[in-house]
Amino acid sequence: MASAESDREVSSAICSEFLRFSAKDTASAWLQASDLHKEVYQHLALYVPKIYCLGPNLNPSSEDLLVPLLLLAPLEWYLLGEEPALALARLENSSQPSQLCGHVFKVGEPTYSCRECAADPTCVLCMQCFLGSIHKEHRYRMTTSGGGGFCDCGDTEAWKKGPYCHKHQANSSDCSLQDPLAQLSEDMVARGYNIFSVVLKYAVDMLTWDKEDLLPPGLDPPDRGDTYYCMLFNDEVHTYEQVIYTLQKAVNCTQKEAVSFATTVDREGRKSVRFGDFQFCDQAKAVIVRNTSRQSRPLRVQVMHSSVVAHQCFALRTLTWLGHIIASSDGLRRLLCQVGLQNGPEGENSSLVDTLMLCDSKMWKGARNVYHQLLMNSLLMDLKYKKLFALQFAKNYRSLQTDFMDDDHERVVSVTSLSVQLFTVPTMARMLMVEENLMTTIIRTFVDHLRHRDLQGRFQFERYTALQAFKFRRVQSLIGDLKYVLITRPTEWSDQLREKFLEGLDSFLELLKCMQGMDPVVRQVGQHIEMEPEWEAAFTLQMKLTHIITLMQEWCSTDETVLIRAYQKCLTALSQCHGGFTDGKQPISLSLAGHMVDTIRYPVSQERVSIHLPVSRLLAGLHVLLSKTDLANRSPEQLPLSELSPPMLIEHPLRCLVLCAQVHAGMWRRNGFSLINQIYYYHNVKCRVEMFDKDIIMLQVGASMMDPNHFLMVLLSRFELFHIFSSADCRRRYRDANKDVVQQNNTLIEEMLHLIIMIVGERYVQGVGQVEASDDIRREIIHQLSIRPMAHSELVKALPENENKETGLERVIGSVALFKKPGVTGRGLYELRPESTKHFNLYFHHYSRADQSKAEEAQRKLRKQNGEDSALPPPCPPPLCPLLAGVVGLLQSDVLLAVVSAVLQWTTEPSGGHWTESMLQRVLHLVAMALLEEKQQLESSSGDDDITFTFNSKISRPGEAPSTSGSILALLESLQNAPHLEAHKDMIQWVLKMVFTIKTMREQHTASTSAVNACGSVEEAVGERDQAERKRKAEMARLRREKVMAQMCEMQKHFINENKELFQQSHEDLDPPAPEHSAPLAEDPEVLVCVGPRLPGPGPRRRQVVTCILCQEEEEVRAAGRAMVLAAFVQRSTVLSKNRTRSPPDPEHHDPLFMHPDLAFATHTASCGHIMHATCWQRYFEAVQAKEQRRQQRLRVHTSYDVENGEFLCPLCECLSNTVIPLLPHTHSGGAQGTIQPSLEAWIKSSCHQTASPAGPPSPVPDQSQQTQSGPPSAPPDQSQLTQSGPPSAPPDQSQLTQDVGASAPEGSSVDLPIAAAEGSSVDGPISLFSSSLQGMITTFGTATYKVGLKVHPNDQDPRVPVMSWASCAYTIQTIERLLTDEEKPLFGSLPCRQDDCLSSLARFGSACWTAAPQTTVQTHFTRLLSALVPGARATNTPCILDIDMFHLLVSSVFSYSSVHKLDQSERCSLGSAQLHLLHLATVAHLVQILITSVPDSSMDQEEVCASEEEEMTFHLYNDLRTRLDSALPEVSSGWQLWRCVQSGLLPFLRSAAIFFHHLNAVETPPELHVAGPDQWEALCSYLSLPSNLLQLYYRERSVMEALLQGWCSHPNLRQTLQGAAPLISFPRESNQLIDLPEDYSALINQASSFTCPRSGGDKSRAPTLCLVCGALLCSQSYCCQTEVEGHDVGACTAHTYSCGAGLGLFLRVRESQVLFLAGKTKGCFYPPPYLDDYGETDQGLRRGNPLRLCPERYRKIQKLWQQHSVTEEIGHAQEANQSLVGIDWQHL
Ligand SMILES: [Zn+2]
Ligand SMILES: [Zn+2]
Ligand SMILES: [Zn+2]
Ligand SMILES: [Zn+2]
């Protein structure tokens, strides 16, 4: 179908109509009409189908033009009565700007909340408002919006302080009381009312329309066409892949189109996939339904008539239009609200808004989004109507939620998600509770949706189907709503509120009753359970309800009446749950230590136990609230305590705690992981507040109300330990009992003792002990930090969060801990203040066993460091509240004393497993607690009579019959010296001391009534004695340390004296270091040059002996010896690139001989410096390969390195490597003083002669380079052609050449014979100077650089092989030179030796690699290189000097020159002078290059006072150049400025050259270059054998040079380049840095939030990712931006790395706050971002939301990784450390 054409025809038809159409006339016709509804509908019926839906595309651009003119304009004219734009502007001016911001958040936009002032965490500000608010000085939280929701600025209920930002403050003069309609004329009100009614009705009709082929009455089009759409709808069941696959089948589209369809369906909720007649569309529908109905319900597809779709499209447009209109006037907004909420003819709940809400789940996503947006802009922005809307919302609540359960869309696109906007407003929530009974409604709706119950009516999640599980997840959002309603505690209560709250509590208790006792467990004996029972659902429910339960208690605590009635209700509910406490069990009676109690038999190990006891726990919570009230103090008899039955209260919590103990004792092993997990969560910080903690409280409550002996006997009985302590000879345990049973019982006894310690000692809950609200959290922190210093986030994780996600840590942390800032790695840490350690309690109830032992170890170590004993006695607990005061009775109860005495008795015998150290430790702890209690009572009482605690005297009593042992005190005294209890000695002594103290206190108490002070001093005296002893020990330790220090000091002095010179040198930095360089320096400092004939002679030949890291054998590096190799890593690099827009080189056609000065793509070589035998390495690599193959076959896992690509890890340091560099012996050149050196001119002549081959055909390679210059490279350098070009029959050429040279070079000394000819071997064959093993390694490394650098398959015959290794050597030197400059390090002496080794071996390799290539190839290279410097007749075949990096040229020509010349001693001198000539030529060429490109265009000061020689010469040369180039260069008047340019431009080149020749010729380095500093020009020039006035190079050889200059300047490309054909590279090239990042992370988030996916038209990107190298923002990890690279689909990041980083990329994932390193397609890792919060921590994933600031040091560290080419290595290390990183599909990012 030629849709495009028909489109054009139709729109031209419309256009003519549009010319005749007048919006004003239409509007006035409507004004006259009696039935506006009918008129407007007629208009729409006529035009809408003519504009919309004329082709397959639902949203062509023609609509944008036509809709406003033909459809919207008449509406506006009708409403406003005049030119709409003008009228709207006027309205806007007269209207009071809103005091609410109301900015609706986009996906990914940053939102801010204040931790101090926000009413709840849902209160957020937009960035603008936040920056203008007081909260930016507070502790704020930053998050990214998931989309939807709006800025709460200006909402006084949302903020405790500072509700307005600067901007909205101005508007706060209260206008809300005023009726906004008063601003409008009466006329306009009437018109607005009419037109809004019609338009909104139309929109609602169309959006809720469910017929596919018919239209609502009045909208039938005059001429109905026969076109249909096959509309595909979104669901959350089918995956992207399924949809894409199905579409390709059904509508026969490409994968790309299918992806685009699927993306739109996902975004908009629907998308037409086919356009045409009914049958055509219906076919597609049938295929889609058939293809997707197999696994699940089919995709929703409808065939819809085009006019229906057209009207739906326009309906959406009208909603947007309404939003736009009301934005300009509060009055119009209110009118729309009025229209929207007005009841329709059907009465109650029939308004248009009701209709929309109730149809919400039937609408597609796009429609929902649009009308939700309108609701937010209208009803939610008008305070009056917001209330009315909230009431409607609450009325419809149950049915909306039910719809939501059946709907399969995410909640953000459901109207139910608006609850957060309504319920979080406290006054609104209160109103809805009172008027609509909202609390009860929510809870009942929730309970109704959980249908599965067991026989007792409890929830049962065991047999949930997938669908039920899905619904269970959705129904949890109701708990969120309930939380919103409760989150603000009422400040005042009305009777109605009380009534409704208690009604709500009733339904809540109904819910809790369904949970009490759910998922019970029975101990599995014999066999292991067959299937892990379901437990997660129940815990999810518990976890979700935790905050609700806490909030309920807090509501109760604000009103005494409510509290008491709630307590009663809860008590009733509890007794309903358990029909009396006996539960039908057999009653028994127990007796012990002279006491008797009636209870039941309930062995936990045999009966059902449940961990879920929310009713009991709520009661415990309410009980401590009662205890906290005044009432408890004033008139406790009014409390409803009389109905309590303490044994019933404690029964279930006790069973649960016993269950935990038995699990610990290993008795429930056969019940599997489900139980272990439940126990874990029971204690976990997320649940424990309303689980474990409350169970302890309940036991405290019970203990306070019961006889302590009775309580303990019940405890013993439930622990199934009663028989041990009640038997007559309990003091002697049966040794012959089963070992397992003994061990089990030991653990149980330990657990029971621990429980008693907790019951008595845990008093930090308000209402249990007399503590302040923050004491609790302070104590938690102390105990966490007693384990070890912790980071802020670790601490936060260990502390319970309240409903606002706050822990309260910040308020108290300063009082107990000190903060230590982090370094460049790691994070900031909190350390416990020393004075807080006295609060440490080893039996802190929230310690896990592991925590406890770690804390114990840490604390003992600390005490030892402080010179204290190792006892860890309990800290002084706070006093108990009166209601619970009875708990301490446990400590001196007879039963406990019997237990204590029994345990102590067992410990007198060292051997045997019938007691444990933990047991003893706990008993001692209990005794110590009792003593402290007695001491406290003594201290605080005025007389003896009110002291009820007489523990001291009780333990002094000898044992009663039947046992005849001594008293507990006597036992302790006898134990204190027992050798097997050495570890406990300190603690026992502490106890005994305390006994003595109390005894003294008591004596004084009775002696004098005013004993308090006195006994204090006695106590002090005891303490002092202790302290004195400790001090003495500490002093002795100090003396010992000092003595040792003094000795060491003495030794050091001696050493320094003996090595005086050495130390002076190392102390005085400015003195020239390097004694090892002093030898040549002493003779004659000028001798030290690194290039040229004046090279120092070959001194005593240094043997180089190295050790193989694999076989540990030593080996000398010799040309004929076994090859030694260095592990190396070759990679492509763009780190120095000055042109990131250049596309990557074409692997096959690229000619790498000349490097462009933009250094766009280069090859870098690095090494870890580890040396192996080549054979050892080969064996190692083969083993790795074989292992890898086996591993991949077996496990299908991959390693961090790619073996198939030759990668391996260095066997010593595990550094990523992909080849090896052979170590070659140094062939020393130089030492040629005395011989005659050829002049430059002569040398050029002879070299040209040598390389020229007059008889031969023109070499194909120069031809090719010509093509490279003039345009895109065409043909690859043909292999066969190349080798043919130097045919084996070459010798005639050669001989002729030698003759020529001989003839034309009378100087004679420079007769350079081609080596092959001299040796009489084949000319073209590789020359073997080296052993075969070395030769092999030379090929290996050369091929590796070639393969990696060009991304081609290895081919050691390719002529580009040597070129690539030369270039890599040059580039590697350049990168190192840059790093040294950037870090202001000296040129020599500061590199790690592995880098020195790497450079040396690269340089030697470069000069030897020609031996592995056909000689003609290398000679051809040299010819071409030389012709760039010495332009001759063939100069046009080489690039112009502006397109050549001179250092690369220098390196390559020096290396290739070696091949032209024989390397024996007689040729040394010529080689040396040749190097120098090449250096001179390259330097002059570079100098000219700089003068042409890098002179700033400024003719400033004229004053030329006394120009130096070099300045004048530069000036002269520059003007010469200007003349030659027809003044294409700017005019410069000062030679000084030019010389400065030349110097700074040349410096990097000279420095690189110095590094190069130093390593090539192995010359010592001058000391001047071993220090960093600015003035090194002279030293550098001298080292390079250059005059410091470089211009002399030119003028000394003026005749030769002028010819060259002429050649360079006449190159045709030079002029083109200068005229701007390509960007000019100027010198010095600045080092590349990573992009600048903003200081504040939220600026980045903001920037990313406005970034849209470049491919899917204005859609927000889900994972915006910033390239740190070039600053590009990418749409990562998404289908929309996948592209094909080398035959694979890759994500935007991977694709970007190919052009920006030659395969390597550094990114910042903005939403995740995470740095991403990518290398190639398979490698990647995440790296900590350079952003830290105030606590010195990063926030990967932005989970915590603390404000983040840039840490420059960390960013520099990342930058350095990049500049040093260590990113790939970093990835390797990360992947080795974390195997899961290997499995990630990095290429899809
Ligand atoms: Zn705002
Ligand atoms: Zn604001
Ligand atoms: Zn604040
Ligand atoms: Zn070896």
Ligand SMILES: [Zn+2]
């Ligand atoms: Zn290594």
Ligand SMILES: [Zn+2]
């Ligand atoms: Zn980039």
Ligand SMILES: [Zn+2]
């Ligand atoms: Zn995208």
